[in-house]
Amino acid sequence: MINAIKNYFQIDGASQVDWKKFAYPKRFYNALKYVHYRKSMPVEAPYYPLTVMLEVSTFCNFKCPACERELYKKDVASTGGLFKENVKLEEIKRLSALLPYVYSVYLVAGLGEPFINKDFWPIVSFLKSFDVKIGYFTNASLLDEEKIAETFRRRINTVLISMDTHERSKYEMVKEGADFDHTVSMIKLFADYKKRFSSTHPFHLGLNYIFRADNYADILPYLDFVKELGVEYVHCSSLIVHVDETRDFSFFKVPVEKKTKVFEEARKKAASLGIGLRLPNLEIDRNTRCCYPWHGISVFKGGDVATCPYFRTNRDFYYHVERDSGLIEDKRFVKNTVIGNYLKENILDIWNNERIKQIRRGELKLEPHASPCDACYYKFLLH
Numbered sequence: 611m612i613n614a615i616k617n618y619f620q621i622d623g624a625s626q627v628d629w630k631k632f633a634y635p636k637r638f639y640n641a642l643k644y645v646h647y648r649k650s651m652p653v654e655a656p657y658y659p660l661t662v663m664l665e666v667s668t669f670c671n672f673k674c675p676a677c678e679r680e681l682y683k684k685d686v687a688s689t690g691g692l693f694k695e696n697v698k699l700e701e702i703k704r705l706s707a708l709l710p711y712v713y714s715v716y717l718v719a720g721l722g723e724p725f726i727n728k729d730f731w732p733i734v735s736f737l738k739s740f741d742v743k744i745g746y747f748t749n750a751s752l753l754d755e756e757k758i759a760e761t762f763r764r765r766i767n768t769v770l771i772s773m774d775t776h777e778r779s780k781y782e783m784v785k786e787g788a789d790f791d792h793t794v795s796m797i798k799l800f801a802d803y804k805k806r807f808s809s810t811h812p813f814h815l816g817l818n819y820i821f822r823a824d825n826y827a828d829i830l831p832y833l834d835f836v837k838e839l840g841v842e843y844v845h846c847s848s849l850i851v852h853v854d855e856t857r858d859f860s861f862f863k864v865p866v867e868k869k870t871k872v873f874e875e876a877r878k879k880a881a882s883l884g885i886g887l888r889l890p891n892l893e894i895d896r897n898t899r900c901c902y903p904w905h906g907i908s909v910f911k912g913g914d915v916a917t918c919p920y921f922r923t924n925r926d927f928y929y930h931v932e933r934d935s936g937l938i939e940d941k942r943f944v945k946n947t948v949i950g951n952y953l954k955e956n957i958l959d960i961w962n963n964e965r966i967k968q969i970r971r972g973e974l975k976l977e978p979h980a981s982p983c984d985a986c987y988y989k990f991l992l993h
């Protein structure tokens with residue numbers, strides 16, 4: 611029942627809701643308004659975002675061939691090359707006016723590895739002073755027992771480790787720079803800490819799994835592997851093709867019947883093993899409206915605020931969903947989803963400014979083709 615409510619309102623993906631976080635008047639009434647307007651999707655949203663995806667570093671110690679970083683290495687004309695920045699605590703403090711309303715903050719790191727930023731723990735402490743739910747994504751390479759212990763001492767609520775297969779050589783190819791044994795030992799240690807220390811606060815350990823043409827069937831044996839490691843849930847989405855070189859790995863290259871069969875088996879298997887599993891869509895539903903413009907914001911280095919955690923700059927997209935013809939493979943230029951900059955403007959004003967209203971109108975089909983989200987394949991499929 612709780613899961614049905616949570617899924618309906620699109621709170622928290624595959625991890626569990628921490629209801630205690632709503633015990634503050636500003637946050638409680640904000641969430642109540644969000645729930646009230648969830649169905650009507652107004653152009654002017656009379657509440658503040660429920661969640662913030664926060665980038666803390668654009669430095670990384672890996673060279674994953676499919677990562678968005680590859681795009682910026684080449685796209686020097688529009689971005690000036692690969693971003694290289696650690697976000698400073700002083701910058702994050704400029705979000706203070708918004709944080710009493712926000713339920714969760716995810717240190718998804720955008721383009722980098724969070725632990726490269728020396729301000730990582732001070733940023734966590736600052737966010738914790740607002741008692742928001744906190745989670746982070748990591749490639750696990752910089753984890754050690756001290757950081758895992760600190761994660762529990764700081765009462766972080768979710769950790770998602772990126773691991774897209776249980777096969778050693780494939781994993782080390784997809785996550786270039788990774789050491790399979792180290793990742794596995796860190797996952798086990800997290801599971802062990804969860805058993806010993808999580809009675810103090812809700813903590814959920816998940817793995818992030820990106821479906822590609824060369825790993826989609828791995829999900830079945832992967833679930834056994836995950837169970838053995840003590841992981842609670844697997845959050846799956848699919849490959850975004852950022853650069854030409856990864857087009858052949860697109861999940862679209864796999865026939866839908868094959869994917870459907872694997873997904874059915876994976877659902878059954880996860881249920882029997884007691885593992886939470888979140889799978890992306892396989893069919894295009896033309897009524898799909900992306901929830902991001904009504905649900906949360908993504909905040910990047912340099913202060914850019916976007917509706918979308920994935921498409922932060924102008925670029926070519928490699929796939930599109932057209933109203934009449936469905937999915938088409940075509941390289942077309944699409945604009946970014948940036949709505950403002952919180953280091954230059956008041957963060958509270960950005961949420962209902964003209965740019966986000968235009969994106970919302972696009973999603974509601976009140977103003978077709980006005981929004982970069984108009985033909986986004988990712989919202990219809992994959993995510």
Ligand SMILES: C[S@@+](CC[C@H](N)C(=O)[O-])C[C@H]1O[C@@H](n2cnc3c(N)ncnc32)[C@H](O)[C@@H]1O
Nearest residue numbers: 676677719720722723747748749772818849850
């Ligand atoms: C960009 S990374 C940043 C955090 C950290 N460096 C990591 O890899 O976990 C965040 C997530 O995006 C995923 N990712 C990377 N490239 C992707 C792509 N082309 N399409 C979809 N997800 C991707 C990663 O696997 C990871 O789970």
Ligand code: SF4
Nearest residue numbers: 670672674677721722
């Ligand atoms: S570890 Fe994460 S940020 Fe680094 S290259 Fe890989 S996907 Fe990109």
Ligand code: SF4
Nearest residue numbers: 900902918983986989
């Ligand atoms: S529709 Fe696509 S580009 Fe727009 S916010 Fe959603 S996922 Fe991002």
